[in-house]
Amino acid sequence: MPPGPWRKEDRIPPGREEPISRQVAAAIARRRSELPFGDLFGERTVLVPVPRSGLMKPGSLWPASNIAQALVEHALGWRVAPVLRRRQAVRKSAFAEPGDRPRPEEHRLSLSVERALGMAGDILLVDDIVTRGSTFLGAASRLAQDFPGVKIRAFAVLRTMGLQPEIEQILAPCRGRPFLVGDRADREP
Numbered sequence: 001m002p003p004g005p006w007r008k009e010d011r012i013p014p015g016r017e018e019p020i021s022r023q024v025a026a027a028i029a030r031r032r033s034e035l036p037f038g039d040l041f042g043e044r045t046v047l048v049p050v051p052r053s054g055l056m057k058p059g060s061l062w063p064a065s066n067i068a069q070a071l072v073e074h075a076l077g078w079r080v081a082p083v084l085r086r087r088q089a090v091r092k093s094a095f096a097e098p099g100d101r102p103r104p105e106e107h108r109l110s111l112s113v114e115r116a117l118g119m120a121g122d123i124l125l126v127d128d129i130v131t132r133g134s135t136f137l138g139a140a141s142r143l144a145q146d147f148p149g150v151k152i153r154a155f156a157v158l159r160t161m162g163l164q165p166e167i168e169q170i171l172a173p174c175r176g177r178p179f180l181v182g183d184r185a186d187r188e189p
Contacts, residue, residue: 021063024157025070032076036175040155041076044121050139051084051111053092053102063128067157077124084139087112093131101131103183107138113146122151130156133178134185154178159189 032038049064068080088110090102125139136154178187
């Protein structure tokens with residue numbers, strides 16, 4: 001345990017930890033009707049985890065897949081369909097300068113659809129963090145090629161807030177949208 005304000009009663013006993021993905025899914029399930037994005041989750045919604053920026057290796061951690069699975073376990077979607085794959089790696093946005101982040105088109109071209117979804121209702125792309133929305137826009141564009149006319153939306157557990165002088169609220173559920181400005185992505189909020 002690191003030094004600091006931790007107290008003995010704050011510790012989680014070994015074996016009692018619950019993955020953050022399940023905690024998030026449980027909180028959404030409890031408060032779904034109050035949340036501005038609660039309508040994203042439906043009984044016929046197929047959850048498609050967004051691939052990481054690098055190529056997947058067997059046994060790799062895939063946060064978006066863990067989140068999607070936890071959402072389905074809490075009846076917030078029909079099933080998980082990990083159909084998007086990276087054919088080639090792209091730069092990781094978190095470590096790139098703002099002007100060097102991969103653009104939506106680069107994401108779209110780096111992705112392939114591995115297998116059909118079958119009889120899908122809506123598709124909900126699931127990721128852990130959204131920065132500008134480039135990955136979501138590229139992934140949605142790639143899926144729209146194979147599934148024209150299917151409603152594709154996106155959900156991220158966290159959103160970046162840019163250079164804010166002060167963070168007023170840590171938990172601030174919101175509904176937003178990514179959009180193109182030329183060939184670059186931006187989002188509101």
